[in-house]
Each structure stands twice: as C-alpha cells, then as structure tokens.
Amino acid sequence: MTAFANQQLVLTAIGEDRSGIVSELTQLVSDCHCNIIDSRIAILGNEFTFIMLLSGDMSAISRVEHSLPVKGMELGLLTMMKRTSSHQQGNFCAGYTLVYEGLDTPGTLSKVTRFFAEQQVSICSLKSDTFEQGEQVNMRCEIEFNIPSDVNVDEFKIRFEDLSHSLNVDYILRRIR
Known part of the structure; x- marks a missing residue:
C-alpha cells in the first residue's frame, strides 16, 4: 500500500442546531x-458541533477539502479541516472510565485534568455537564483514559482518592480494557 492509499482528515463543523445537518x-x-x-456530535x-475523522485516497480527501467550505456556507456552518495520520497507540497497561459528580465548583475539571497530565495518563474522551438538583447546581464528568505501563495503578488510585476528597x-472508577 502506498502512502497515498489511506489519507486521513479531521473535519469539524459548528453551527446553529437544526434538523438535517448530519445528513x-x-x-x-x-x-x-x-x-x-x-x-x-x-x-x-444552541450550537451543533460535529467532529469526524475521515479516510480515503488523496483525491477523495482533496474533494472534501474543496467541497466542504461551500457546503458549510450553504448550511451556515463554521468548518475546519486538518490532515492527520493514523493514531499510534502508546504502551498502556489498562483503560478506565472515571465518572465523578459533585457541586459545580469552578476549577474542578482543571484540577482533575492536571492530575492526569502529571501522571502521564492519556485522556481518550471527556464529557462534562451541569444539572440542577434541588437548589444546587451540580456537575458530572465522564472521562475515558489509558494508564501507561510505567504508572503504578494502585498508587494512581490512591492519589486520585485523595484528590477526590x-x-x-x-x-466511580471502572476498568474497561
């Protein structure tokens, strides 16, 4: 297979949410x-966001790069594209999902992600939101991540326990792979 056979493109589209954009x-x-x-997605x-990783030969990727700006204008979308290559998976010993909840306090997500960075832990996906419960605003976050082989999982868990307190x-911390 040549270098031209499997090109990749990250495509992002943002705009007012309405029916039919995905189609x-x-x-x-x-x-x-x-x-x-x-x-x-x-x-x-009120904004719709769509991120896609596309693959195709060089001419297919070029067609998307030339067609998307016009389609984006027609649909009232802000679009961005960037060529990329296949993701090279690091040397990980395990994958986990972390779900945490508490009062919505500024800086919580920043402190959690800083902790992960200090531990050399790779975040694969992250979703956070807030919700009202009674008179209080709470936050909830779900993070999927990989722990490198050279990180002691038990020490990581103990340190995260301290941080959560x-x-x-x-x-809730669950091993998923």
Whole structure:
C-alpha cells in the first residue's frame, strides 16, 4: 500500500442546531468517496458541533477539502479541516472510565485534568455537564483514559482518592480494557 492509499482528515463543523445537518455533511463525505472512521456530535447551548475523522485516497480527501467550505456556507456552518495520520497507540497497561459528580465548583475539571497530565495518563474522551438538583447546581464528568505501563495503578488510585476528597466529589472508577 502506498502512502497515498489511506489519507486521513479531521473535519469539524459548528453551527446553529437544526434538523438535517448530519445528513447533509455525511452525504458530502459519501459523495467525495471518503469513509467516516470516527465521529462525535454534541449540542452546546444552541450550537451543533460535529467532529469526524475521515479516510480515503488523496483525491477523495482533496474533494472534501474543496467541497466542504461551500457546503458549510450553504448550511451556515463554521468548518475546519486538518490532515492527520493514523493514531499510534502508546504502551498502556489498562483503560478506565472515571465518572465523578459533585457541586459545580469552578476549577474542578482543571484540577482533575492536571492530575492526569502529571501522571502521564492519556485522556481518550471527556464529557462534562451541569444539572440542577434541588437548589444546587451540580456537575458530572465522564472521562475515558489509558494508564501507561510505567504508572503504578494502585498508587494512581490512591492519589486520585485523595484528590477526590479535596475536591469533594464522588466518583466511580471502572476498568474497561
């Protein structure tokens, strides 16, 4: 296989949420003969966000790069694209999901992600939101991550337990791979 056979492109589209956007964007990708390897959709406020990882030969990727700006303008979307290559998985001993909840306190997510960075832990996905419960605003976060082989998992868990107490959050940590 040549270097031109499997090109990859990250495509991001943001705009006012309305019916039919996903259909329009996926049709454009299909018409350009690209494959959607991975995708994420989120509604943030009144804005629709769609991120896709596409693969295809060089000409297919070029067709998307040339077609998307016009389609984005038609749909009222802000679009961005960046060529990339296949993700090279590091040397990990285990994958986990962490779900934590507590009162919505500024800086909690920043402290958790800083802890992960200090431990050399790779975050694969993250979703956080807030919700009202009675008179209080609470936050909930779900993080999927990989622990490198050279990190002691038991020490990691003990350190995170200490952090969760200092942040006053309840959490569930589950091994997923």
